[in-house]
Amino acid sequence: MEAIQRVKASSPAFCTNFFPVQKKLEAWIEHGELLIESRTGAVFFFRKDRDLWHLFFCAADVETLLRQVETVDELERWAITTDVVGNEAAVGGMIGAMEGAGFRRYSQLQRMVRSAQPLGAKSASPSAEISFAERADCALVMELLDASFDRFADLLPAAYEIEAALEQKQVLAVKAGSRLAAMLYFETQGFSSTLRYWAVSEPFRAQRYGSALMRRYFETQSAVRRFLLWVVAGNRNAVEKYEHYGYRADGLIDHVLANRLVPA
Numbered sequence: 001m002e003a004i005q006r007v008k009a010s011s012p013a014f015c016t017n018f019f020p021v022q023k024k025l026e027a028w029i030e031h032g033e034l035l036i037e038s039r040t041g042a043v044f045f046f047r048k049d050r051d052l053w054h055l056f057f058c059a060a061d062v063e064t065l066l067r068q069v070e071t072v073d074e075l076e077r078w079a080i081t082t083d084v085v086g087n088e089a090a091v092g093g094m095i096g097a098m099e100g101a102g103f104r105r106y107s108q109l110q111r112m113v114r115s116a117q118p119l120g121a122k123s124a125s126p127s128a129e130i131s132f133a134e135r136a137d138c139a140l141v142m143e144l145l146d147a148s149f150d151r152f153a154d155l156l157p158a159a160y161e162i163e164a165a166l167e168q169k170q171v172l173a174v175k176a177g178s179r180l181a182a183m184l185y186f187e188t189q190g191f192s193s194t195l196r197y198w199a200v201s202e203p204f205r206a207q208r209y210g211s212a213l214m215r216r217y218f219e220t221q222s223a224v225r226r227f228l229l230w231v232v233a234g235n236r237n238a239v240e241k242y243e244h245y246g247y248r249a250d251g252l253i254d255h256v257l258a259n260r261l262v263p264a
Contacts, residue, residue: 015062039071083254106153165185172213184197
């Protein structure tokens with residue numbers, strides 16, 4: 001935080017993609033996942049994610065960002081992604097600076113928001129029961145996440161983050177014997193809740209498990225007033241499903257950029 005403030009203090013055109021939540025920042029540091037590199041007028045943070053690194057930056061201005069990011073040796077040695085959040089007009093300079101350093105546009109996520117509202121008529125219930133996943137399900141949750149999402153774009157959680165979510169009862173699941181058929185992974189803070197991952201294992205699709213999980217999610221979060229999620233902007237099937245449950249795009253875009261060592 002001191003490094004960020006040093007850059008920000010004398011920078012009227014300060015630019016950043018790093019908005020750390022203290023609890024998560026402390027967890028990254030505790031697990032040895034966070035590196036820092038300071039430059040004149042800029043500071044860079046690298047968060048390790050298995051064999052991938054996520055880059056965060058703070059700079060006095062876009063020109064300083066471009067000049068200093070080009071001096072970061074890790075860009076030529078590590079597979080790295082970075083996110084720039086905002087509409088194109090507002091963040092185009094930061095995107096241009098990162099492209100100038102060798103990053104390419106990898107994906108776009110759009111944010112969708114839903115206010116608390118009654119659900120429509122309920123369809124027939126699936127035969128399987130829904131329950132909160134337990135700590136022993138950690139490996140199954142990670143397996144379904146890896147099979148269902150693009151880890152270069154979707155920032156999949158580490159094992160210790162999944163374990164914390166399981167302990168906090170923030171993963172709803174449908175089990176089929178020893179298998180995890182479907183899950184809905186969320187994070188609720190106060191009156192807001194973010195749906196992070198919603199997935200049905202391929203052998204169990206078309207059995208209404210996804211719909212049942214979504215309804216149970218809204219039922220268990222009855223005190224929440226604002227629901228949010230991020231979805232790949234070009235995935236019309238997913239967008240339409242979320243729209244069916246009352247989510248609407250609010251115009252905020254996450255531009256995911258990747259360096260040359262990230263597979264296309």
